[in-house]
Amino acid sequence: MAQTGSTQLQYYRHDYAKVCMTGLLGCRWHRYKQSTKGSRKRDVAYFVFCLLVSLYVIFWFYYWLIAANDKLIINENMYAKTQSRFNWFLLALVIFTVLFSYVVLLLLLSLCHIIQGHQLYTHPVHLIVMLIILLACIAATIALQELWEEEWSVIALSLQVFGPFLQLGAVGFMTLLSWVIASKWFKLIKLELKLGTMVGYCVFMLALYISPLFINSPCVILEENLPHKPKMFAHRGAQSLAPENTVIAFDLAAQYGAYGIETDVQISLDGMLFIMHDSTLHRTTNVEEVYPDLVYQHSPNFNMSQLEELNAGDWFLKADQTGNVKSLSDEQKSVYRNQKIPTFLKILELCIKHNLAMMFDIYMPPSSHPYYNDTYPTVTDIVSMSGINKSTVFFPTSSFEDFKPPDGWRRLYARRGASVDYLQQNNYSGVHVEHMNVDAEAWRLYRKNNLTTSVYQVNKAWLYSFYWCIGTGFITTNYCDVISKVDKPIWHMSPRSYLVLWVVADCTSVILIIIIFSVQRYRLYSHRYHPEQMSLNSHSSGSSTWGPKRTRRSMKEKLLMRDVQADTYDFEPDDDLGIDSNGYNATVTENEGRELSQAFHRSSYHSNTAKDNAEYETAHAYDSNRASYFSNSNGFPGNGSEVNRTSFISSVENGELFGDTNKRNSYQATDTLNGVEHTDIFPNGTADLNLNSSTNTYQSETAFT
Template identity: 35%
Template structure:
């Protein structure tokens, strides 16, 4: 089999350009380089976007909730987007690999029109995703630099590896370029290489999981509406399942019924019962917009668990036994009094939000319910900012949590409860040095929990208590001295390999040049001899 018909060449040529036979045409070679650059840029863009999507996976319920409020139908829309972008990223990266293989084999870079169309469609879909986050979910952008505080050291290792592999193509272009272009290639390559090799000098100051001394204590777990991955949120089954996770506090949401009974429900305002109950089946002709539209007796006629089995929001229903599924299907909306009794039995704290347009009267009824339950006041972590001073006077034993630093400082408090993306790791460390308790919500992924653990967070509110409970140490953590040693060794190994590749390619090019010169002189000598022979004849 000839070299042009080898299996590797035919497959690479066919998959990239759909030309299974080598063409003798040469008129499109310059456009091939342009399309190669486009493939490279789209691949890098898709990889970066896929990274952002995976980082945002911690907050996937925000996206699902926003779509639910529009369509009134609960589906894991974020997972659908993840699958779409994963397909686009895989396609772009494979196309780039085939392009690099074409270069390595000396084949032409004639990208097929079908690939060109597909790349433009992929870029459009990614651009729509970026616009969607920028317009509708802007608060998610700070999560990206936050994630780099734990992934950057390992991304640097990957970047060094990629740089080493790509250096062969850079050196080949350098040797074939004219002198002016050689200077440009050299400057760009050296600058990029220096930035990649030396960035750990900055990283070790900004990555808390590169540990210099002792690791902080593991953050405590607050069960977000119980254990919503294991049972329907804000049900007694969910809170019971969270006890097995070792949570130190129940996090929930409190509303009041028409007859002034505090009950647990997160959704509020329009269609507040639609997502987590069968209200449409029980009251098919009635639209409820407020918790005070129903009495406690009417609320108890609703099923608060069947939706969990039907929609399977966390893909965890398959892990339940038939008996557990039956228990799920029989869940009712619990009252605050029921939760307080459970918390008192297990010595677990309770922290909650109040969703109500009438904060003053609702706060009064909720405080009375808490006092009547007989629970230890220190187990109540009071979060609602409205009527806080009145609550302090009526129930002095409550522990007060604040949702912003300014209010906490002005009120002389030392317990903070905020979204994890609103505090940098340095700020967390500063607050902990001032003996401020810091709880961060909602933390579901191991990488994020690891980062906040390294930063010294006191506790986190989580949907996945069963996942975080089993962590004995942070993921991606490493002793600073060990990291510095690995970093130096990786950089030296990469540098030596690139020097070797440069020398090899230069010698190979010189050898080919000498062979070409020798062939040229041989042909000239044969031509001269032929001319002399003809002249003598």
């Protein structure tokens, strides 16, 4: 600590953790000690706003994690709208990952402010960014509602799988957070505020504790009741590993243990059946290079010789939407690059070779097509000609009006909500629906009546586990390599075990919360604090940091300034009081010190006369002696010369007038006594107040009596 004469200079010992904490949230890099003031109402409102926006962003981050099951579908749909092979799903995931990281950082910084007792001041830049994020999330919600409404159902399915773990995690998090909640709750002053806060907290925790009653997870099942593992159809082959609807994709599906393949059949301009999903050739071939004038021509408007000239594999290497191309060898890349559009007959022969089942959709050509009316008969003839086992042919359809499959084929109803009676009366073998359209109760009813259940686009282990536990017979996937490695559901538990886990977790949480509240109460109320142990800007244990005014800074300030009108010390939230909370040193300017000392003396003289007669007599005697002293021509020059005045001030500055310099007051002042106004004495223009000294803070000049 550097000193100049009798003036004590102040310096800060920086706490760099708090510097970063207050700097990142409120941009208070050099004034972090001032942020120990209580939070204003608008600070709390801004925090609540940021909290709600953060929860919104966290939901969206969870949404995109779950939507990873459908990332190929998302990119495919976006390609149809933009004609770009850009990985749109990855872009969305990265954006919301960044937003998620940002809002979590703000929440952690705010939580640190609350724990440390700092003002919850959020910089306006953060508030503007959060407002922009809110508007972006609202726009994304509207867009997804219009373009992809069905995906909300997948979120509901995911909660059935992850719900029990989310509940346990939420209970654990709120149990830990109760340490902070208890600390702040005991500091509230108003009874109604304390009561309302406690009721709200208890209601929230109770809802969290009983939430498993509303989570109907199919993974809570006895081991002996666990259904058989669903069989796997490779959707357009192993399209995550190879170009879709090509021979190499179907070969890889067989290598990964697929039960069958699912594909799409169209008829060419010359009456040949070929494999293609899209209505045009632009996405999966190089038609733009070979036939630039026919880029957006319908696929059935090409004859087979034209189709055989197209490359059906090079696009996969360029797009690399699954990130698997980097792991391919040069030989594999060469094979992929030379893939062609296969015929339906060739794929049927491949199924026979690998003992694979066949599931296919028929895409009808335009009504003006020369083979429009011959499409279904041609399909039937090719299937019969191939010699494939009819029982391994699966044909999804929603109506037999246009085409009635031959006997022996497994007819699957391709819409949700069909009753068992309807399926049996119309000779359906079962149902085949998209993964977001499944009703678990209806599924169990189908199983009970020996009806086949099939779900398509199941690409993640968690979703596969869900359909496994509800008894699905077949699933269709783009990721044969992922699903083939799932040997059992990612989790399953007996109802009794889950009940025990649930009850134990909730009871443990209740006990810990009671202990935490008890410990916090003991910490706050079991010790008696001496005023000298508390800083001027610390919060007393009975004060609230959420009030509109923070006029009574601490118990010490109350004790010292109890007789002064409160408005005198009603500082604005942003005033710099110059408080060093570590060393308890305060520097006050000359004018501020003069105003404080004069106000203190005026109030103390008037108030003490009515409290105690003995004290009054002592004060009266002191006033008389003091007036007598200052009236002396050798004393303070109320009627003396300027020379005597200068001599008096010099003696004060040199410490000669006081027997003990430690008792010399930082704020030395005089009063208007006997009609004579005397000047405050500040040796160097400022007064230093050392709160660590053995004397009280505001010592008046009574010290030298």
